[in-house]
Amino acid sequence: KMSTHVVLALLAWAHEDFSAFSALRAARHGTSFWHGTGTLVALSTGSVVARVDALEVCRVDHARSNRTSTSLLVRKLMVYRDPQSGDVIEQRGGRGLAVLATDRQEVTTTLSEGDGTLLISARSSEHEQPMPTRSEMEPPAAPTAVEVDTAVLTAVRARSADTWRLHETAALDALGNACASWVDGKLYDPRAADARKVAFDRDGFLVMRGFADLEEVGAMRAHMRELAEKWDPATELVQFRTDAGQDSAQARSDYFLDSADAVHFFAEPDAVDEATGKLRVPKQEALNKAGHGLHVPSESPFGRYARSMKLGELVAALGWRDPVLPQSMYIYKQAKVGGEVTSHQDSCFLHTEPRQTCLGLWLALDEATLANGCLWVRPGSHTEPLRRRFCRNPKHFGDSASGSSPDSAEPQMIFQKLEQKGQHGPGLQWEGALPAGSWPLPSDGLFEAGFLPVEVSAGDLVVFPGQLDHLSLPNRSGAARHTFQLHLVEGPAANITWSASNWLQYPPGKTFPRVQRPGPAGEQA
Numbered sequence: 001k002m003s004t005h006v007v008l009a010l011l012a013w014a015h016e017d018f019s020a021f022s023a024l025r026a027a028r029h030g031t032s033f034w035h036g037t038g039t040l041v042a043l044s045t046g047s048v049v050a051r052v053d054a055l056e057v058c059r060v061d062h063a064r065s066n067r068t069s070t071s072l073l074v075r076k077l078m079v080y081r082d083p084q085s086g087d088v089i090e091q092r093g094g095r096g097l098a099v100l101a102t103d104r105q106e107v108t109t110t111l112s113e114g115d116g117t118l119l120i121s122a123r124s125s126e127h128e129q130p131m132p133t134r135s136e137m138e139p140p141a142a143p144t145a146v147e148v149d150t151a152v153l154t155a156v157r158a159r160s161a162d163t164w165r166l167h168e169t170a171a172l173d174a175l176g177n178a179c180a181s182w183v184d185g186k187l188y189d190p191r192a193a194d195a196r197k198v199a200f201d202r203d204g205f206l207v208m209r210g211f212a213d214l215e216e217v218g219a220m221r222a223h224m225r226e227l228a229e230k231w232d233p234a235t236e237l238v239q240f241r242t243d244a245g246q247d248s249a250q251a252r253s254d255y256f257l258d259s260a261d262a263v264h265f266f267a268e269p270d271a272v273d274e275a276t277g278k279l280r281v282p283k284q285e286a287l288n289k290a291g292h293g294l295h296v297p298s299e300s301p302f303g304r305y306a307r308s309m310k311l312g313e314l315v316a317a318l319g320w321r322d323p324v325l326p327q328s329m330y331i332y333k334q335a336k337v338g339g340e341v342t343s344h345q346d347s348c349f350l351h352t353e354p355r356q357t358c359l360g361l362w363l364a365l366d367e368a369t370l371a372n373g374c375l376w377v378r379p380g381s382h383t384e385p386l387r388r389r390f391c392r393n394p395k396h397f398g399d400s401a402s403g404s405s406p407d408s409a410e411p412q413m414i415f416q417k418l419e420q421k422g423q424h425g426p427g428l429q430w431e432g433a434l435p436a437g438s439w440p441l442p443s444d445g446l447f448e449a450g451f452l453p454v455e456v457s458a459g460d461l462v463v464f465p466g467q468l469d470h471l472s473l474p475n476r477s478g479a480a481r482h483t484f485q486l487h488l489v490e491g492p493a494a495n496i497t498w499s500a501s502n503w504l505q506y507p508p509g510k511t512f513p514r515v516q517r518p519g520p521a522g523e524q525a
Contacts, residue, residue: 040080050089051081073277143270143280143336145478148371148441156370156442160452167379171202182382182465183319183357183490194317204382204468207454208314211461212305217365219301220484224330227290231265233283239269257412260327260504261293270337281337285480288339291329292504295486295513302328303513306486311361312516315488318463320359322493324512326350326504331483333373338475340373340439343430347466348415349390350487351499356386357490358466364456365482370441373475375462376451381469384425388432389416391501413503426450427469439473488515 040050055077080089179190182201190198200206238255255264271279271286279286295306305311306325315323327350332338347356368374393414398406415432426449429435437445446453451471454462464470466487475481490496491514498512506512 039083048083051083051086053079053081145336146476148477152441153370156453157455159442159447163447163452167203181319182467183359185355196314197318200318200463200465203379205377205379205454205462205464205470206318207456208461208463209457210459211310211314212363212459214459216301216305217458220305220330221365221482223301224290224482225284227263228265228284228287231283231287233267233279233286236265237267237272237277237279238264239267239272239288254412257503259292261296261506261510263290263294264292265290268332268334268337268339270339271334281334285334286337287332287334289329289331292327294330294484295325295328298513302330302484305363305484306513307516309516309518311486313518314463315359315515316518318359320357320488320490320494320515322491322496323359323488323515324491325486325488325515326498326506326512327487329485331485333472333475333481333483335372335478335480336476338373338481340434340474341472342433343427343435343469343471344432345386345427345467345469346464346487347386348388349503350466350489351386351389351391351502352489353497353499355496356466357494357496359488360462360464360466360468361486361488362462362464363484363486364458364460364462365484366458366480368454368456368481368483369479370453370455372477372479372481373472374456374481375454376443376446376471376473377454377462377464378427378450378469379452381425381427381450382465382467384427384467384469385423386418386467387424387428388418389501390414390503391416391499392503394501425469434471434473438471441473443473 038052038054039048040052041048057075057077058072081087082089175190177190178187179193179198179201180187181197182204190202196206196208236255256266258264266288267279267286268288271281271288273280294300294302297303298307306328312323346360347358350358352358362375366372390413393410393412394402394404395407395410396412398404430449435445435449435451437443437448443453451469456462489498491512
């Protein structure tokens with residue numbers, strides 16, 4: 001590999017100029033085609049040897065682009081022509097001259113914050129490659145469904161039931177003991193408390209069967225179809241990852257950062273062909289998720305559900321005093337290409353101070369089974385400390401406390417490990433990954449690590465606190481597994497502060513929507 005660096009000094013080069021330049025250079029969010037002509041000159045005589053026709057194809061690499069830096073994937077095709085007749089030159093000096101295609105180049109254009117200088121860095125192969133064949137230019141093959149053996153599903157369900165039976169027996173033995181509230185740490189007598197709260201605080205999750213009726217479920221799915229139909233993958237094709245690749249995806253993407261109170265769309269990595277950058281499936285089947293402000297418009301099906309009295313009553317029963325809603329997501333878990341969601345704790349992304357108060361509300365819009373990637377939880381892990389945080393990088397944004405200046409070359413977001421004097425529990429081994437032996441089914445490694453599957457029907461709600469260790473496996477079946485997920489935290493009336501270093505920040509002056517509070521007037525909490 002070789003690198004070429006060119007520095008262009010441009011006066012009064014502002015962000016709006018840079019954005020316009022990026023849009024012109026590569027359609028900003030999509031693919032553009034540039035055609036140009038030139039001449040090939042002999043250095044010894046200065047005579048024109050040939051005319052050159054060139055076609056350049058550019059595509060933005062969103063994972064490496066942000067407000068002050070645009071990364072492009074570029075490839076050039078070149079044809080040599082006779083300078084007089086214009087005919088293609090097929091031979092010169094006894095050697096054949098075919099149409100030439102360069103290797104794909106990575107071209108990064110970065111705006112310096114200080115003096116308006118523009119730095120262009122190009123990295124490409126030294127060797128020329130032949131033109132792609134017709135078969136290489138055909139659309140990539142669509143993935144096929146992989147069905148799980150019925151005997152395997154039966155065995156996994158039996159093992160889960162046996163494990164859960166032992167867990168419940170131990171819980172009954174401890175029924176007389178005081179129970180601690182997860183949200184505020186206060187002790188209470190479980191025999192005199194709401195059974196939902198007892199199960200939630202004891203196990204770290206709660207399943208509410210039939211929480212949403214089929215009419216609500218249908219309205220959410222229909223509204224999401226309408227929104228997704230407006231998504232144009234030719235101009236906005238950003239992948240969402242939860243594996244090791246998320247550091248170079250979400251962590252460097254303005255598109256992700258700007259989705260806090262909006263509705264942006266993110267594709268499944270396996271739905272995008274790496275060689276061409278094109279979708280392998282129809283766009284409605286390529287989406288990983290939409291987020292993160294679906295709940296913000298109060299008149300939408302998502303907004304009405306988020307502000308419903310039944311949700312407010314449940315949250316109050318679990319112990320939340322001043323719940324507010326920072327985030328919502330529509331997760332597709334597509335048939336055939338649905339990716340895994342690696343082990344994590346939600347408070348890693350939705351951090352509050354001085355204690356963690358995140359509550360996840362995972363509403364199934366499809367049947368969620370072992371075959372199509374249902375949720376797996378690790379009962380009791382909600383009492384373990386937070387393992388790491390996904391937060392804004394002070395090197396990128398600058399730090400007024402230390403006096404450091406912003407550096408746009410640094411990633412916008414970073415994972416920060418949290419030191420807890422060895423009290424993290426076993427989850428630290430597989431944080432951001434899957435325990436060994438998780439996939440494929442029968443997933444012996446998950447059982448050995450303490451995880452259990454949670455299979456639910458459309459309309460069922462799974463509720464869990466932000467420190468619960470949970471994950472889901474890939475979906476290679478022929479059935480999608482859609483969910484709508486809300487996340488709430490305690491608000492200022494409960495003396496809780498939303499962390500200023502969280503990735504998700506609403507624009508100045510805009511506050512998180514509030515959850516309906518049960519009461520005589522049905523006021524907003």
